[in-house]
Amino acid sequence: MAALNIKIGPDPRLDMAKFANMAKVREETIQATPAKEVSGVFPINENAKALHPDFLELVIDEVIDRGCAEAKTFVLRRPDGAPLPYFRAGQYLSLKLPLDGSFVTRSYSLCNSPKEALEGRYVITVRANPGGFVADRLLAELKPGDKILSSSPQGFFYYEKLRDAKQVIGLAGGSGITPFLSLASAIRDGIEDFDLTLLFGSRTEDNILFREELDAIAAECPRFKVFHVLSEEKKDGFESGFITADMIRKYAPEGKEYSVYLCGPEAMYRFLKPEIAALNLPERLFRRKLIDVTKTPWECEGYPQEEKGKTYQITVRQGPQECVIPASADEPVLVAIERAGIKAPSRCRAGECGWCRSRLLEGTVFIPQENEMRRWADVHFGYIHPCCSFPTGDLVLEVPGEFF
């Protein structure tokens, strides 16, 4: 281009020298600064690390037997009693448990108020699960003083005031009560700002988990109400049968928008699906805590029935390591990895969090439609979430590392 008639510095003849001198000026600026030990510590990064550590080393401080409710509550602390990461009421811990040479993860909702985290206290509750691999072992074996490894609080089952209605109808079944106990405590403590009406399904009156605790919060805090629904008993003062659309409408605020929160066992999810649909709620007003992937994949739509009962081999690569392990077509790939004692990451076990995301280099898997929550490119390029992928052939899989 033609020379610009532009005057910037006091003497245009010096502009070019200035350009040529940029490096020199920079070096002079650097040299003129006194040297200081470089610190790699930044406040925001320290804050983030404190809130979201790789894992937590906890100690069981107290075990409370829930008697007829067939559950135990475990109070967890750090060995030194220091404050624990704060959390959103409704979040869960993913425990990392060494059992018989396996490393398995199980998620348990925190059931105390977030403010107790600041006092160094997390509380979870484990309910008996006959035939399951983990819950009954934990109930039988864990005792005060035992050490336990856990993730930091995880999950998206929490109240979001920019999204949710001010009135929430909670639907809980069995041990699905735990996140609601935390949410109710948080409302009582002024941490959460919404009204919660809880419909809590139990088999019998004796079997109600946390009955006293729930009643105590309801007595203290008018924003929380609880109604019990008994499936195996008819009693005055209780709803009976299963939770239905009509029952939800009965307790829902009249003429006002409300959100529905759901947490319970798989059977409850299946039963409630058409009931929730009958409410005609927009999707934004229905939140559910995801449950573990199905134990009966052959009941899922699209399952290749001839796979049931077969066994395969998985070549698992992790960093520089490689090993070959057996796998059942009836179990998620993650379970095979855990049985083999490999420390591989997992948290939600429902396909949602993506923490177990792994590269499937060879082979095919079946993924139940309700657990398909992968990113577009992960589907496109062959990444799977082992927690909800069932092998349908021999696999070669690259899994991420772990930090403990």
Added chain:
Amino acid sequence: MPKYDIVVVGAGNAGMSAALQCQLMGMKTLLIEKHNLPGGAATSFVRGRFEVDPSLHELCDYGPADNPGDLRNMMDKYGVKAEFIEVEDCFRCVSTYRDGSPMDVTMPNGIEAFIDKMEEYVPGSREKMQQLFDLFQEVLDGIAYITASRGNPDPKILGTTYANMLKTGAYSTQEVFDGLELPEKCQDILSTYWSYLGVDMEHLAFIHYAAMVHKYTSRGAYILKHTSHELATAMVERFRELGGDVWFNCRAEEFLFKGDHCCGVRTNLGDIDCNYVLANINPDIIYGRMMPKELVPEREKKLSAARGRKIGGRMYTAYFCLDCTAEELGIHDYTIFLPGTAYSPTEYENIMKGMEYNNFSIFNCYNIANPDFSPPGTCVCAFTTFGSPVDWDDLKQEDYFRFKEAGVDKLLKNLKEKLGIDLSGHIEEIEIGSPWTFARYLGVPEGGVYGYEARDWDGMMARMQMIGYDYPIKGLRPIGAAGPRSDGYTASMICGQLMALNALLDLKKWKEEGGKA
């Protein structure tokens, strides 16, 4: 112990690019990433039925097939295949001019269209705008010439062909605007882009600004069809295809040295032996906590001190997955800049004073550029603003969730007041990314994705001229937004490539000298 020629630490944009370049040149390369995903900020997350891109607004240097930009050329060279979509308009900016009058401008792509539109908003600006764009072009050509000369340009050619670049190249954007006597309203509209580089116009090197704006206006802006995660995964898979190894959830704890030569990396998956490390990590973190203190040269301590921890772009973002269409919400623009004032030094100052004073935000609606971005009948929008240490350094955990929600509430109110767009009652999924979030996932100091502020003496061109001088650790080079090309998707990738080439030269030289290789 596993052994590699080169270990690239961090699969951000710079790291993926560096790894591809090394592997293409036949080096046995390992790419390790502390997260379980590639891309760093160039990623995505899933909430409910939505997938959201957390960082990409627009790529300035992809360009159409018949006018390819650096990024398209680089992806072609690497053999990376991903689907890009062109963004129609340049930007809309709703703000206040310096003189207090209201601003609402929509600038198109294409240099001519841009200048025409400016003439509409600021009558009589055409000639000056034409001069400015000619100058942009010369600057771009000049940078290409200097790069091609590998830092040894012929002073004669510089003095004749690139005289205007030399004349303006050492000044701030504001100084050049004033020197050109650009009308004030023109300047205010042109200031809109300052936030993409995180330095206000009085401190932002003109040459840096010129290169970016010219690229946007001449080649148009692009996004990925399936979020940045598509590009990141495509890069990683191509790297694998070329024979490279990738380990996720593998974090470098420290760098291992033999004498003064970096020869390995200690990670949670064990020690790795190598001849060279390219670290997509901020230099302050490398020097401060990942290598022996006694090996950090005095000059590097001075450099770090001179930069004084001026970290650019502490991101504070909010993502909304909405249960209605953009049309139904009255959203018609892909990018709307909403600064409190068009005068960038004031805007910058207010941002740094904290959320109470910060009135800056950028509002994006992905479905405007890509109607298939989310399920039918829905759309995804995002806010971007900056955080200040005033708010985020000493914030308590128990106040964190509420605080970040309150800031977003303010952004939503601002959007409603300024544009009449009301998202409430339609939010199906929401996620908020604070500087803590970016610090957590990227490991960048203070959650700042722009590296060190590229301002004044530490501008992009000055850094470029000193590539051999900064970070003189044998066998260990930092790459990324804190590097010579400063921040940005393409800039980081170019930085990664450039440093990979330099590493390969180093290795070749050592081999010839009979040293370690």
